Amino acid sequence: MAVPAASLSKSAQTKGERGPIEVQADLWFCDWRRGGLVLEEARYLTRWDQTLTLLWFEDEEVPQEKEIEEDVGLKELDGVLPWRARSAGDDSTDR
Numbered sequence: 001m002a003v004p005a006a007s008l009s010k011s012a013q014t015k016g017e018r019g020p021i022e023v024q025a026d027l028w029f030c031d032w033r034r035g036g037l038v039l040e041e042a043r044y045l046t047r048w049d050q051t052l053t054l055l056w057f058e059d060e061e062v063p064q065e066k067e068i069e070e071d072v073g074l075k076e077l078d079g080v081l082p083w084r085a086r087s088a089g090d091d092s093t094d095r
Contacts, residue, residue, distance in 0.1 A: 004028065009053045012042040025063070028055055036063035 003010050004027050011017040020041040026032040028040075041054045057063075
């Protein structure tokens with residue numbers, strides 16, 4: 001995963017900035033649907049050309065997943081197939 005451009009980690013690499021700062025959680029987590037903020041602390045280690053990043057939720061509580069309203073699409077399966085019954089003399093091959 002590439003370092004997000006809007007993160008403190010990127011700023012620590014390029015400008016030597018320090019935190020901690022609050023950032024949107026979805027900046028760091030792929031497919032994040034819970035919203036919320038994380039605290040980010042970063043230190044750029046020039047000797048190894050590496051950045052150490054710590055991420056944590058304030059109050060150590062992960063936000064609850066937001067409920068997604070269901071579309072009025074397909075109805076729930078009930079185990080009963082909706083196809084018509086075949087009669088004894090039906091030789092059609094409409095499969």
